[in-house]
Amino acid sequence: MPKSNVFWHHATVTRPRREGQNGHRAVNLWFTGLSGSGKSTIAHALEEELHNRGCRTIVLDGDNVRHGLCADLGFSEEDRRENIRRIGEMVKLFLNAGVMALTAFISPFREDRERVRRLLGEGDFIEIHVRCSLDECERRDVKGLYRRARAGEIPNFTGISSPYEAPEAPEVVLETDRHSVEGCVEQVMVHLEGQGILQPVGGSRAAAV
Numbered sequence: 445m446p447k448s449n450v451f452w453h454h455a456t457v458t459r460p461r462r463e464g465q466n467g468h469r470a471v472n473l474w475f476t477g478l479s480g481s482g483k484s485t486i487a488h489a490l491e492e493e494l495h496n497r498g499c500r501t502i503v504l505d506g507d508n509v510r511h512g513l514c515a516d517l518g519f520s521e522e523d524r525r526e527n528i529r530r531i532g533e534m535v536k537l538f539l540n541a542g543v544m545a546l547t548a549f550i551s552p553f554r555e556d557r558e559r560v561r562r563l564l565g566e567g568d569f570i571e572i573h574v575r576c577s578l579d580e581c582e583r584r585d586v587k588g589l590y591r592r593a594r595a596g597e598i599p600n601f602t603g604i605s606s607p608y609e610a611p612e613a614p615e616v617v618l619e620t621d622r623h624s625v626e627g628c629v630e631q632v633m634v635h636l637e638g639q640g641i642l643q644p645v646g647g648s649r650a651a652a653v
């Protein structure tokens with residue numbers, strides 16, 4: 445269908461109104477890192493902390509995306525690019541709904557992450573590099589995938605047979621092979637507080653409880 449036949453319907457309940465009601469800004473906390481680096485663990489622990497403060501949140505990760513919206517995608521470079529593109533569009537909808545989106549995807553390619561940053565706009569995309577040595581990720585081998593990748597059973601495995609491009613200027617770096625989960629969550633909370641993201645928007649109801 446030609447895009448010229450598709451029209452926007454302007455909502456009267458806008459994102460700023462939703463953010464005002466929620467008492468916090470809607471941002472995307474984009475966790476990126478190797479498999480086993482700690483993206484999901486930290487995203488869920490952080491969500492717990494934010495939820496307890498009254499924030500509206502959602503965690504998006506492989507479990508709820510690769511089984512549904514992106515079930516048709518594999519792990520070729522092209523499929524990963526499309527995966528991240530779709531996730532970026534989905535995050536945009538959540539931000540418009542006033543929800544903080546915590547995304548936990550390897551997202552190995554710098555260009556794909558930068559595309560999401562441009563889509564959402566500076567300030568709405570907070571890139572969090574979950575840094576952990578490959579050795580430690582392999583030692584953890586949470587799902588037994590590294591062992592299988594080393595045995596040649598999984599092609600294009602990130603860090604083994606497919607590249608991971610670390611962020612050059614992420615907003616936050618978490619070193620999960622040096623700090624505890626609690627310490628990493630605290631580091632993100634300090635960043636959010638420092639940026640005024642957890643403050644009431646437009647003088648409405650406060651998020652802090």
Ligand SMILES: Nc1ncnc2c1ncn2[C@@H]1O[C@H](COP(=O)(O)OS(=O)(=O)O)[C@@H](OP(=O)(O)O)[C@H]1O
Nearest residue numbers: 479480506519524527549550551552599600601602
């Ligand atoms: N070839 C290959 N490479 C990397 N990871 C693989 C692969 N095959 C399956 N898995 C499992 O899929 C999870 C990564 O999916 P993502 O959607 O985050 O990947 S990507 O961002 O599109 O690169 C990843 O989950 P995490 O361990 O949570 O990162 C793996 O469990």
Ligand SMILES: Nc1ncnc2c1ncn2[C@@H]1O[C@H](COP(=O)(O)OP(=O)(O)O)[C@@H](O)[C@H]1O
Nearest residue numbers: 478479480481482483484485586620623624625
């Ligand atoms: N500081 C830390 N942050 C996050 N995970 C950690 C940390 N220290 C140890 N871990 C462990 O590392 C593993 C990370 O697994 P997971 O969160 O599934 O990684 P990912 O989502 O990046 O694949 C978990 O078993 C977790 O308990």
